[in-house]
Amino acid sequence: MRIEKHKYVQFRYQITDSNGSLLERSDVPVNYLHGHDSGLMEKLEQRLEGKTTGDIVAVTLLPEEGFGQSDPALLY
Numbered sequence: 001m002r003i004e005k006h007k008y009v010q011f012r013y014q015i016t017d018s019n020g021s022l023l024e025r026s027d028v029p030v031n032y033l034h035g036h037d038s039g040l041m042e043k044l045e046q047r048l049e050g051k052t053t054g055d056i057v058a059v060t061l062l063p064e065e066g067f068g069q070s071d072p073a074l075l076y
Helices: 042-050
Strands: 008-015 022-034
Touching: none
Parallel strands: none
Antiparallel strands: 008 022
């Protein structure tokens, strides 16, 4: 089944930095309804369009496409 509007989607993800170091990984599936106000980053949802079970999707996001620029003052 292909991912398209009105389809229920589950996926797992990992986030790496520009050096390939693992920053975050989800072993619990993320669930959303494709093509609706999912809360996913727009570029990610666009890249998932048309994919099927087992596909691996790589998405590179600029800070403004994700959560914004990193603020070292917020790190502890």
